[in-house]
Amino acid sequence: MTTRGWIPFEADDAHVRRERDKARALRQTAWWRAQVARGVCHYCGKTVPPGELTMDHVTPLARGGRSTRGNVVPCCRACNQAKGARTALDDILDSLPPPAPGDAPSPPLS
Numbered sequence: 861m862t863t864r865g866w867i868p869f870e871a872d873d874a875h876v877r878r879e880r881d882k883a884r885a886l887r888q889t890a891w892w893r894a895q896v897a898r899g900v901c902h903y904c905g906k907t908v909p910p911g912e913l914t915m916d917h918v919t920p921l922a923r924g925g926r927s928t929r930g931n932v933v934p935c936c937r938a939c940n941q942a943k944g945a946r947t948a949l950d951d952i953l954d955s956l957p958p959p960a961p962g963d964a965p966s967p968p969l970s
């Protein structure tokens with residue numbers, strides 16, 4: 861099995877449900893409205909009408925992220941769709957060169 865580009869994980873459904881409820885509450889706060897009012901996507905930096913910005917979890921809920929101010933950013937729909945359940949670390953790992961023939965194999969994931 862290759863793990864390149866994807867790390868297997870199993871979402872904790874109870875966690876995801878609880879954090880989705882918290883996200884709903886967070887969207888009603890003055891803090892979130894101020895984030896959206898800037899009208900700028902966190903990822904691509906484009907100016908977007910505030911009504912088209914979505915709440916993205918930097919560490920996705922499905923991967924243990926929480927609905928806290930430190931983990932949510934406004935982003936455009938295109939960036940949100942492209943990101944899915946990925947994290948910034950996934951992008952860094954994908955940017956690394958593939959192992960050269962003869963490189964020592966990575967230790968197995970436990």
Ligand SMILES: [Zn+2]
Nearest residue numbers: 901904936939
């Ligand atoms: Zn964007």
